[in-house]
Amino acid sequence: MGAGSSGARATKKGEIERAIAMGRSQLAKNQKQAAEKLELISRGGEEPCLKLAEEGAISVVAGLLAESKSGQVRFNSAKILRNLAGNPQLLEQMLDERVCPTLVSLVKFRKPSRMQETVIEAMDKIAVLMDAKLELLPAVPVLVEYLARVELEDQLRALSTLARISQHGKCQYKMVKDGALDTAFNVLLSEFHPNSHRGLAMKAVAELCLNTACHKYVTGYSNDKGIRIIVRLCQIQDVDVAPYACKTVERLAQDEDTALDLVDEGVLAELRWMLEHAEPIVNFTALEAVGALAEFFELQRILVEQKLLPFLIKFSSSPDQRMKQAAVRALALVSQHPVNRSRVIYNGGHEALLYHGKFAADKDLKGLAGDAAAEVLNLPAAKKKKTVIKAAQKFQEGLSDYVEEEDEEISPAAKQWRNRQGLMNALRKTGGEEESSSDDD
DSSP states (O other), X not given: XXXXXXXXXXXXXXXXXXXXXXXTOSOHHHHHHHHHHXXXXXXXXXXXXXXHXXXXXXXXXXXXXXXXXXXXXXHHHHHHHHHHHTSGGGHHHHHHTTHHHHHHHHTTOOTTTTHHHHHHHHHHHHTXXXXXXXXXXXXXXXXXXXXHHSOGGGTHHHHHHHHHHTTSTTTHHHHHHTTHHHHHHHHHHOSSSOHHHHHHHHHHHHHHTTSGGGHHHHHTHHHHOHHHHHHHHTTOOOTTTHHHHHXXXXXXTTSHHHHHHHHHTTHHHHHHHHHTOSXXXXXXXXXXXXXXXXXXXXXXXXXXXXXXXXXXXXXTTOSSHHHXXXXXXXXXXXXXXXXXXXXXXXXXXXXXXXXXXXXXXXXXXXXXXXXXXXXXXXXXXXXXXXXXXXXXXXXXXXXXXHHHHHTTTSOHHHHHHHHHHHHXXXXXXXXXXXXXXXXXX
């Protein structure tokens, strides 16, 4: 339902058509009356808004009325567009009828009162469309200036709009140049902004980090203190902030120097508490960050030393498919380091690698897990464990042939002695087979 639907009323027959016809007039008086009537109708909710769009109101409002010299007509036009944008089924039509450039031009006007707030609300609603993000890019400098000027309660929509626009790859570098990154950091480092605001600012930073050209501005923020600030932001234990902090770490860790700097600043301690968090989204993004760091050979050993291995093994059996894949990928990467392989076996990680190396749905993950399992299982400790497993299997197979016939005839002590002897014989036999076999077998 559109915004302001509390003022809903039934529309009279022909009322919408007459109002649109007046809106096409060049007379200022007619435009003013048309804007007032159309704004009143647009408050009525979904049905009147759909009717307005069907009758061609969007082009009239985004064209003649929004370009009026009257501030009140422009304000009513902004409210109409906001109400129409509250109906998701109209967003594509609004995009096609060039509403975004209209909003970019309207957001520059500070008067009448609440003009910018109304336009920003409309922008935030239509910015869910990917093509709309690029068309709204010219409004970023105005949004940055607006956020520096208004009170906290009026900032939420503008932050949300910035975060949405930052999702478009062609917008990210220009947004950094227009001051969006500095604005986001100001919100994140403020003692007065609640986590609802910080979460949107952190989301914007994470999206900007998708563009590697923006990394130097993030790491170089405040005289090269950007990495330290990012790690510090990872300490905010809030579900609105933590996932995007993890995504920022993951996206910054594209080169080894930055990844090492993140570890030196203590990011692994923060990832550990995120892996212990009750919210799955926090666990998942932390696993992705660990996987990004595990790409580098030097860090693979450090990740295991910092006691992250048990979390990777734990989440490798998660019912959530994405979480499972992220965990197995990170586990396979840390298993590539020779120092880690015995620890992987000790913690049972080779079993997860074996399973996913054979049954993983993702082809790349299947190959990665399979190769890691092959390397891990070449260790003497793994061979010994395989020998015991094979011996136990042979003992169980041999025992099943005669156990039913003798169970009733022998005592419990004799039965126990028989089981031990059978297991020892199977171990000796299997051990001989292992020694005579090649490493490939």
